[in-house]
Amino acid sequence: MDKIKIVERNIKQVLNHWGFGEICSSIYAALALSDRPLTAKEISKRIDYAYTTTINALNRIIGLGHIRKMRQEGKNVYYIDSDLSDIIKEKLRHFLEILEETEKSIKQLDDRYRERLKGALKTVDSAIQFLKKMEKMEARE
Incomplete structure (x- = not known):
């Protein structure tokens, strides 16, 4: 298994243990391992969830204060605001x-x-x- 995939899996396990839920853990892991902020569409593709499901989960995590949304080149992008x-x-x-x-x-x-x-x-x-x-x-x- 690729080293990045192992780290991603481990981050998801830690967050699942603390009650984040599968999709929120997947989103956080995807953003943690990205070298730049991602759009909801990019996140959706990386974690293999429907776009609307991804948007709803992003809003939940934003509410928790762990990620932020900003406008970049006319698009909403998301990035980590709380370190693991x-x-x-x-x-x-x-x-x-x-x-x-x-x-x-x-x-x-x-x-x-x-x-x-x-x-x-x-x-x-x-x-x-x-x-x-x-x-x-x-x-x-």
Whole structure:
């Protein structure tokens, strides 16, 4: 498999994991690997989706703030506005918040429930510590 196709597949998998959906992940990957902004028609051809489906997905991603649209030579073109690392960091921060809320809510339960959730609490706590460590390392860079 071609190196570009492998990277494209991996980007799509990461974004699918974080809830982007197949078409939005495909659009982002196509733009990430393009050396220039693309028209909706070009994107549609590259990802093999209908033009109208592509336009609808582009509008969704624009709404999320991850790509932008601009006029270039009389045509609308699209380009990435959020680096993949920014998207991953945003999703990890959100996941950390969910884990912290989960930990807090488990700790507020009666002993009998806490006992049953002891393993889950330990795993949640480990995940929180790991993500906080990652945040600190990221802040140093």
